[in-house]
Amino acid sequence: xxxxxxxxxGTGGIITVPSVYPDLxxxxxxxxxxxxxxxxxxxxxxxxxxxxxVRWALMYPDAYEVGLPNQxxxxxxxxxxxxxxxxxxxxxxxxxDLEALMREHGVPAFTVDGHRPLGAFDLxxxxxxxxxxYTNLLTALDLAxxxxxxxxxxxDHPVVVAGGHAAxxxxxxxxxxxxxxxxxxxxxxxxxxxxxxxWKAAGRPGGRRELLLRLAATDGxxxxxxxxxxxxxxxxxASVAPVDERVPRSVTxxxxxxxxxxxxxxxxxxxxxxxxxxxxSVEIFRGCTRGCRFCQAGMITRPxxxxxxxxxxxxxxxxxxxxxxxxVGLLSLSSADHSEIxxxxxxxxxxxxxxxxxxxxxxxxxxxxxxxxxxxxxRNGRRSGLTFAPEGGSERIRRxxxxxxxxxxLIRTVSQAFAQGWRQVKLYxxxxxxxxxxxxxxxxxxxxxxxxxxxxxxxxxxxVRCTISIGGFVPxxxxxxxxxxxxxxxxxxxxxxKLRAAVNSNRKLGRNVGMRYHDGQPSLxxxxxxxxxxxxxxxxxxxxxxxxxxxxxxxHFSYERWTGAAAAELEPLGVSIDxxxxxxxxxxxxxxxxxxxxxxxxxxxxxxxQDALSGRExxxxxxxxxxxxxxxxxxxxxxxxxxxxxxxxxxxxxxxVSGGPGTSG
Amino acid sequence: xxxxRPGEAANPAPPTVQRVRLRFAKRGRLRFLSHRDVxxxxxxxxxxxxxxxxxxxxxxxxxxxxxxxxxxxGSASEAEYLEIGLTREVDPAALVTALDAALPDGxxxxxxxxxxxTALADRIDGSHWLIELPGVAxxxxxxxxxxxxxxxxxxxxxxxxxxxxxxxxxxxxxxAEVRSDGVPSGGSLSTPPDQGAVCATMAAVVRQTTPAVRPxxxxxALDVVAGLRPPAPAKATRxxxxxxxxxGDLADPLGSDRVTTRA
Numbered sequence: 001x002x003x004x005x006x007x008x009x010g011t012g013g014i015i016t017v018p019s020v021y022p023d024l025x026x027x028x029x030x031x032x033x034x035x036x037x038x039x040x041x042x043x044x045x046x047x048x049x050x051x052x053x054v055r056w057a058l059m060y061p062d063a064y065e066v067g068l069p070n071q072x073x074x075x076x077x078x079x080x081x082x083x084x085x086x087x088x089x090x091x092x093x094x095x096x097d098l099e100a101l102m103r104e105h106g107v108p109a110f111t112v113d114g115h116r117p118l119g120a121f122d123l124x125x126x127x128x129x130x131x132x133x134y135t136n137l138l139t140a141l142d143l144a145x146x147x148x149x150x151x152x153x154x155x156d157h158p159v160v161v162a163g164g165h166a167a168x169x170x171x172x173x174x175x176x177x178x179x180x181x182x183x184x185x186x187x188x189x190x191x192x193x194x195x196x197x198x199w200k201a202a203g204r205p206g207g208r209r210e211l212l213l214r215l216a217a218t219d220g221x222x223x224x225x226x227x228x229x230x231x232x233x234x235x236x237x238a239s240v241a242p243v244d245e246r247v248p249r250s251v252t253x254x255x256x257x258x259x260x261x262x263x264x265x266x267x268x269x270x271x272x273x274x275x276x277x278x279x280x281s282v283e284i285f286r287g288c289t290r291g292c293r294f295c296q297a298g299m300i301t302r303p304x305x306x307x308x309x310x311x312x313x314x315x316x317x318x319x320x321x322x323x324x325x326x327x328v329g330l331l332s333l334s335s336a337d338h339s340e341i342x343x344x345x346x347x348x349x350x351x352x353x354x355x356x357x358x359x360x361x362x363x364x365x366x367x368x369x370x371x372x373x374x375x376x377x378x379r380n381g382r383r384s385g386l387t388f389a390p391e392g393g394s395e396r397i398r399r400x401x402x403x404x405x406x407x408x409x410l411i412r413t414v415s416q417a418f419a420q421g422w423r424q425v426k427l428y429x430x431x432x433x434x435x436x437x438x439x440x441x442x443x444x445x446x447x448x449x450x451x452x453x454x455x456x457x458x459x460x461x462x463x464v465r466c467t468i469s470i471g472g473f474v475p476x477x478x479x480x481x482x483x484x485x486x487x488x489x490x491x492x493x494x495x496x497x498k499l500r501a502a503v504n505s506n507r508k509l510g511r512n513v514g515m516r517y518h519d520g521q522p523s524l525x526x527x528x529x530x531x532x533x534x535x536x537x538x539x540x541x542x543x544x545x546x547x548x549x550x551x552x553x554x555x556h557f558s559y560e561r562w563t564g565a566a567a568a569e570l571e572p573l574g575v576s577i578d579x580x581x582x583x584x585x586x587x588x589x590x591x592x593x594x595x596x597x598x599x600x601x602x603x604x605x606x607x608x609x610q611d612a613l614s615g616r617e618x619x620x621x622x623x624x625x626x627x628x629x630x631x632x633x634x635x636x637x638x639x640x641x642x643x644x645x646x647x648x649x650x651x652x653x654x655x656x657v658s659g660g661p662g663t664s665g
Numbered sequence: 666x667x668x669x670r671p672g673e674a675a676n677p678a679p680p681t682v683q684r685v686r687l688r689f690a691k692r693g694r695l696r697f698l699s700h701r702d703v704x705x706x707x708x709x710x711x712x713x714x715x716x717x718x719x720x721x722x723x724x725x726x727x728x729x730x731x732x733x734x735x736x737x738x739g740s741a742s743e744a745e746y747l748e749i750g751l752t753r754e755v756d757p758a759a760l761v762t763a764l765d766a767a768l769p770d771g772x773x774x775x776x777x778x779x780x781x782x783t784a785l786a787d788r789i790d791g792s793h794w795l796i797e798l799p800g801v802a803x804x805x806x807x808x809x810x811x812x813x814x815x816x817x818x819x820x821x822x823x824x825x826x827x828x829x830x831x832x833x834x835x836x837x838x839x840x841a842e843v844r845s846d847g848v849p850s851g852g853s854l855s856t857p858p859d860q861g862a863v864c865a866t867m868a869a870v871v872r873q874t875t876p877a878v879r880p881x882x883x884x885x886a887l888d889v890v891a892g893l894r895p896p897a898p899a900k901a902t903r904x905x906x907x908x909x910x911x912x913g914d915l916a917d918p919l920g921s922d923r924v925t926t927r928a
Contacts, residue, residue: 021694026799028697029739029898035702038694042709042769270709272695272702272769324709324767356726 017049020107021115027101035273036064037098039090039112042270043322045081046113052087053197056080056189057111057121057158059091059140061133062552064112067092068269069277071331072127072164075264076189086193089113089121093136094143096549096556102143109143118144122196124158125189126177128166131529132522132552134173137162138544141176148541150178150225155208159215161192168253168300169477169593172529172536174224179215181222182596183253183300184286186262188220216247220254222596223247229534235575237533237590252597253300255635259286260311267322279327279360280319284312284344288333289629289639290365291618292391292403293608294430296476297333300598302631304622308644309340309347316348320357327358335361336368337622339642345376347648352380364388366405371416385424385467386417393429393444399615400435402608407447411454418455424465425451431495432473432487432520434612441495444468445502449509467514468503470496472523476530478598480608482591485584486527489520521559525551527581528566533592536580538569601630678726681719681750684780685757686919687764691742695771696900700735706772707747707764714767716760719750733786734906737879742903743775744793746918748785778919788918789873791839791909796867796880800896806865807843809891814841821885823876830876834886837878839913840870868904870913 028034049055058077060067067073073090080088089111094102102108108117118124118140126137138148141160147153150160162170162177163185170180181188195214199205206213216223226247232238242249256262268280285306288298307315316328330344338344341361348359359377366388374386390405392398398405414425429444448466455464472492475481496517504510528536542565550556566577585591587606594602604627608618621627622641632638691698698706708728711718720726729750736742749760757777765774798806813819819835844866871878880901887893907915 025694026898033699034697034739035699038697040694040769040771042706042713270706270769272698272706274701274705278705321713324711324713326708326712356720356728 017116017120019115020110023107031098043267044113047087053085054193055121056088056123056125057091057118058088059126061093061126061136064092065275068271068275071281076185078264079186085197109140119146121158123161125161128164131166131526134540135544135548135551149175171534171592172532174534175537179221179223182220182251184256186256188254191218213246222251240595250595250597255637257637259305259307263315266318268319270323279329280323280325281329281331282315283331284338285332289621293401293480293612296479299479303637303639305640306642308646309648310646312344313648326356329360329362334363334365336364345373349376349379366410366413369413385426386422387426389428391430394440397433397440399617400612401433402618404617414451415454415458418458418464426467429470430473431470432492434484438495441499442502448513452509452512465512470517472520474523474527474530477593480605480612483585483609486581488582489524492520522557524581525562528577532580535573539565542569599631599635604629678720678722679752683751683754684748685760686748686778686780686785687774688776689745690773693771696741699738710764710767714763717751717753719752733789736903740901744903744905776919789906791915792871792903793905794869794880795902795904797900798865798895801865802863803843803865809887809893810841812890813886819886819889821882832882834878834882837872837874839872842868844868
C-alpha cells in the first residue's frame with residue numbers, strides 16, 4: 001500500500017481512494033511555502049473514508065494563509081465531522097507554481113487532510129467571502145477533472161455548493177456551481193448531507209437531476225440550473241422562472257438562532273504556517289442592525305443574535321486550551337455593541353491575568369467604544385494600535401451611508417487613548433460613495449490632522465501617528481445601495497490624489513499621517529462580479545482561460561485582462577462592464593438576485609435608498625422601535641440580545657506540568 | 666500582578682529559574698516546516714501544555730525559547746535542539762511528555778535535560794545527515810563521492826537573502842559514505858520507494874560552518890565534481906548533531922543528564 005502513510009489511525013480499513021501525497025511530495029521541494037499543502041495541523045481531523053456515507057471537500061478559494069483562519073470553513077468542518085455518517089476534508093487554492101507542476105505531473109486537486117482527489121468526494125463546498133475568488137474556483141474544478149460547467153457533470157461528479165456572503169448573488173457563477181446555499185451554513189449542510197445520503201442509499205434514483213431537484217426543495221438551497229433567465233431588449237432581465245414544479249420561485253436564506261447551541265469551532269485549527277490571523281476567534285454575536293447602507297454583511301445577517309456571557313466564556317476557554325494561541329479575537333460585525341461587552345472583556349481579562357493572553361475586538365465602532373474597554377483588552381498583552389472606521393470624511397456623507405459616528409466622539413476617544421499610552425490610531429474610509437463630491441473626501445485630511453493635534457495635546461509629545469486607509473466603494477446586492485451607480489476608477493483615483501495633497505498641505509501635521517489606498521480598478525471588477533448576472537460567467541471563464549488567478553492579490557490581478565474579456569463577452573450581448581457597474585438602476589428593474597430572499601423587504605430597501613439620497617438617518621432597532629426591514633417576520637426569527645442572566649464562570653487554566661517533578665500531562 | 670499604568674511595560678515578567686534543553690524530531694510531511702513554522706508551533710505548544718515558560722519584558726512579551734541551527738525547510742531531522750527558560754522548576758521527563766502531547770504529530774519531543782555547563786551552541790559543531798537519492802544507483806553515487814573526497818576543496822554557490830555565497834563543501838565534509846541499508850531506522854521518512862526502483866543513500870558528517878553546508882550543497886558538490894544530478898528531489902534527514910571527536914563521531918549535546926523517550 002502506498003497511500004495514506006500519514007493516516008494517524010493507521011490503514012486498518014480498505015482505502016479505496018488513495019492519497020495523492022506520494023505524487024505530490026516530490027513536487028513540494030520545488031514550490032514556495034510547501035508547508036501549506038501538507039495538512040496535519042493541530043486539531044485537524046482525518047476520518048476513515050469508508051466510515052462515511054457522505055463525503056464533503058470544503059474549499060476556501062484563496063491561499064492557505066488567508067483560508068485557514070476562516071471561521072466558516074472551520075465551523076462546517078467540525079459540524080460535518082461530528083456526524084457519524086459524514087466526513088469533511090479541507091482544501092485551499094494552490095499557487096501558480098504548484099498548479100503548473102500539478103499539471104505537468106498529472107496530480108489532481110487534493111484535500112490537505114487526506115490528500116484525496118477532490119473528484120472522489122460527493123460534495124465540494126466552496127465558501128466565497130469575496131467575489132474575487134471566482135477564478136480560483138475554476139482552477140480547482142479544472143485541476144480536479146470536474147467539468148467547469150454544471151451542465152456537463154455526470155452522476156459521479158461532486159455536487160459543487162457555493163456558500164458565504166457572495167453566494168447571495170451567485171448568478172455570475174451560476175454556470176459553474178450546482179447549488180448555492182444562502183445564509184447561515186450550520187444547519188443546511190446537515191440537511192444537504194441527509195438528502196445526498198438518502199439518494200445514494202436508494203441507489204441514486206433519477207440520476208444527478210433528481211438529486212438537484214431534491215436539493216432545490218431543501219430550504220436555503222438555490223439550484224441555478226433549475227431556473228431559466230430571459231432578457232429584455234435593453235439588456236435587463238425580463239424574467240427568472242423555475243423550470244420544474246418542484247422548484248420554489250424564490251429561495252429564502254437560512255438563519256441559525258440560539259448561537260449558544262452552536263458553539264463552533266470548539267477546537268480551532270492551529271496552523272504551523274504563518275497565516276493572516278494568528279489568534280483564536282470566538283464569534284460573540286452574529287448580525288448587525290446599525291444599518292450602514294453600504295454594508296452587505298450587516299444587511300444579510302440580520303437579526304442580531306448574541307451568544308450569552310456563559311457561552312462566550314466556555315468557547316474562549318475551549319479555544320485557548322485547544323490551540324495555545326496567545327490572542328483571542330472576539331468577532332462580530334461590531335464587537336463593542338454586544339450588550340454585555342464590558343462584562344465579557346473584564347471577565348476575560350481577569351481570567352487570563354498573568355498568562356500573556358491578549359484580547360482583540362477586530363471591529364469596533366467609535367461611539368460604542370470607551371477607554372475602559374480599551375484598557376481591559378490590552379491589560380494582559382499587547383497595546384497595539386486602535387482602529388476605527390468612520391467610513392466617510394464628512395458629516396453629510398456619513399448621513400448618506402447611515403454611519404452616524406461624530407468627529408467629536410472620535411477625537412474624544414483618541415485623546416483618551418493617547419493619554420493612556422497608545423501611540424497610533426488607524427482610520428478606515430471609503431471613496432466613491434453615492435452622492436459623494438470631492439469635498440466629502442477632502443474632509444478626511446482635516447479629520448486626520450485634528451487626530452494628530454489631539455494626540456499631541458493628550459500625550460504631551462509629538463510622535464503620535466494616524467494612518468488613514470481608504471478603499472473604493474463597491475455597491476453590493478441586498479443593500480440599499482444595490483441600485484446605486486458605482487464610481488468610475490478614474491474618479492476615485494483623482495479624489496485620492498487630491499486627498500493626498502490636502503493631507504500634505506500642512507507639513508507639520510501631515511508628516512504624522514500615513515495614507516494607504518488601493519487604486520480603483522480592482523473595485524470596479526469586484527463590482528462587476530458582485531452585481532453581475534449569468535452573462536458575467538462568460539467573462540470569468542475567459543479571464544481564467546487567459547491565466548486569471550488570485551484576483552484579490554494585486555500582484556496577480558490584471559485590470560486589462562478583465563476589461564478585455566468583458567468587452568469580448570458582454571458587448572456582443574448588448575451590455576458592458578459599465579452597464580453592470582457605473583449605471584444606476586431603476587426601482588422596477590429586475591435585479592439578478594431578486595429571487596433570492598435575504599429577508600429584507602424590497603420596498604424597505606428602496607425607501608432606505610431614497611432616505612440615503614436625501615441624507616436621512618435610520619436608527620438601530622435594538623434600541624428604538626422596529627422599522628420594518630422585514631427580516632424577522634420573513635425568516636421567523638427575532639432579535640436575541642442580552643442581558644443573558646449568565647456569567648463567564650470562573651474557570652482556571654490547568655497546567656499539566658505545574659505540579660513540578662513527577663507530574664505529567 | 667500589577668495593572669498596566671500609562672507608559673509602563675505591559676508585563677513585568679517573572680524571572681527565569683531553570684533552563685531545560687530538548688531534543689526533538691521533525692518527521693514525515695512536517696519536514697516541509699521552515700524554522701519559523703517550527704518555532705511558532707513550539708510557542709503554541711508550550712502554552713497549550715501549560716509549561717511555565719519565561720517571557721521577555723515589554724509591550725510584546727515573547728516566550729523564551731532559544732534555538733540552535735535549524736534543519737532547512739524540506740529536510741527531516743531526528744536531532745533538533747532548543748532551550749526553554751522556565752519560571753518554575755519542572756521535571757524534564759514530565760516536560761517531554763506534556764510538550765510532545767501538545768505538538769502536532771511529526772514534531773516529536775525525544776529527550777530533555779536540565780541545562781548546565783557549556784552553552785548549547787558550544788556543544789554542537791557537526792551534523793550527521795542521511796540523504797536518500799531516488800533514481801540514483803548506489804554505484805553511481807559511490808563513484809561521485811570518491812571523486813568528491815579526492816578533492817581538497819569543492820566550491821558551490823548558494824543564493825542567500827544576503828546575496829550569492831561561495832561555500833567550500835569539501836572542506837566541511839568530515840565523512841561521507843554510501844549506505845547499503847537504505848531508509849533510516851523507524852521508517853519515519855515519508856513514502857518508501859517503489860519496489861525495484863533504485864535509490865542510493867548517503868551518510869555524511871558535516872562540520873558546522875558559516876553559512877552551514879546543507880544537504881543540497883553536498884549534492885551540488887557531487888554535480889560539480891562528477892556531474893551527478895538526481896532525477897528526483899533528494900530527501901535528507903539529520904540523524905544527529907554534536908561535538909565532533911577525532912574519529913568524526915558526534916558527542917551528545919544533552920550529555921549524561923538526559924531523559925530519553927522513544928516516540
